[in-house]
Amino acid sequence: MAQRPLLSGLSGPGGRLLGAALLTALLAGCGSVSTGNAGSGTLGTSTTSRADVMTFQPGSLPVSYVGESYRVAVGVTGGVGPYGYRLTAGALPPGLKFSGGVLSGTPTKSGSYTFSIQATDANLSTRVQEYTLNVDALPPLALRPTLPPGEIRGETRIPLTIQAPRTVRAARLSWDLGKDVQVTRVQPADPGSVLFWQQRGSVLTVDLGFRTVPRPDARIALITVKPAGAVTLRADALGYEARDGAGKVLVDKKRPGSEAPKPAGGQASEKQPVKDEQKPAADPKAQTDQKSVAPNAADTKVTDPKTTDPKTVTPPDTVEGSPLPSPALPTPTVPPTLPPSLPPVTPPVTPVTPVTPPSGTGGA
Known part of the structure; x- marks a missing residue:
């Protein structure tokens, strides 16, 4: 008995087309597909897609x-x-x-x-x-304008960037733009930031507040200036101050020309102790004359009526130092000897005087 071929019935033109379809299905899982042209019998090769490499x-x-x-x-x-x-x-x-x-x-x-x-x-x-x-190493926190090279003649926008922001949440810029430079606009680079600015004379002041800490070297503001003529702006003519969320000062760079004047020599002088002024020597003659004019404090007494015994008060027209004469006292008189028949008489001004008893007390 003759064996029939495995793919009998695929030998004709239609069978060849069906066989190619079955072969395609069998090879789909192998990553390559073989297709052919039914009319010409030629075969081609294509590759399935894979996931990209990580x-x-x-x-x-x-x-x-x-x-x-x-x-x-x-x-x-x-x-x-x-x-x-x-x-x-x-x-x-x-x-x-x-x-x-x-x-x-x-x-x-x-x-x-x-x-x-x-x-x-x-x-x-x-x-x-x-x-x-x-x-x-951490560079210092700084605010830096990005200036165009050379002179500017028309309205120009100048970006302001921050270097090494650390934990900054607020900053102030003070910039001397020079003569005949007008600031027309200042805007924050981040719409959520807070910004105030003013120009007085040639000095521009900008206050900035940040919702979050800016990225290093990030643009924080745009300053638009309009000079009256050709000018060259100076990046070193500015000062700035930055603080963190608690108000701690992170950096404080003074604008040139805004520092307090220093003493001659460029160094602050140390405090010197203040010496007592030398008083001129007193003139002995002047002291003598002054003593003769001014009353002697030791000779003049001031009495307080509340604390002075009334018995010791000196009359106002009395000057101490010349004692008053004592008043004349009556001279005691000796009582005259009276006859024995008369009673003895004692003068009223005489102090206590022994009384002589009358005679005749012992005779008979």
């Missing part, structure tokens, strides 16, 4: 500064999500951590640090990226 973003890390908050999200594109991340090699700068695809913290030591991060997708495909992060 690529890390960002490709490099921005510089960080000692003592300044740092936060960068690291992720991948391509592959099949969700993704997982982990640190596989190297060491992070002190003060930073990596968690959930985010590198964050506040660096505490300057230097250059190299480390590797691995990403894994839902199909368990992996990709590793090596990063180098430079940690530099």
Whole structure:
């Protein structure tokens, strides 16, 4: 008995077309497809699409500064999500951590640090990226205008940027624009910021308030000026002050010409102790004359009527130092000897005097 071919019935023109369709279905899962032209019998080849290869973003890390908050999200594109991340090699700068695809913290030591991060997708495909992060010393906080080169002749907009903002939430700018320069407009770069400005003479003052801390080197304001003629603006003719949310001063740079005048020599003089003024020597003759004119304090007494005994009060027209004469007292008189028959008489002014008894008390 003759065996029938496996694909009997596919030998004709119509069978060849059906066989090609079955072959296409069988090879679909293999990643390649073979198709042919039924009329010519030639075959072609095509490739199915695959998921894109994972690529890390960002490709490099921005510089960080000692003592300044740092936060960068690291992720991948391509592959099949969700993704997982982990640190596989190297060491992070002190003060930073990596968690959930985010590198964050506040660096505490300057230097250059190299480390590797691995990403894994839902199909368990992996990709590793090596990063180098430079940690530099924190530059000073500063406000800087971006000036055009050379002179300006017409209305010009000048961007104002902030360097190393740290934790700044408010700032004030004072800028001497020079003669015949009129400010026509000042606007914040961030619509949510608060801004006030005024111009007095050639000096422009701008007050800024920030809802959030600006990014380093971010534009914070646009200043539009209109000079009367060709002028060259100076970036060093400005001063600024910045404070954090608690009002702490972060930087205070005085505008040139606005400082208090310094003593000659350029250095502040130390306080010298104040010496007692030398009094001129007294003239002995003048002292003698003065003593003869002024009453002697030791010879003049002031009496208080409330504290002085009335018996010792000196009459107002009495001058002490010349005692008054004592009043004349009556001279005591000796009682005359009276006859024995008469009673003795005692004068009223005579002090107590013994009385002589009458005679004749012992005779018979």
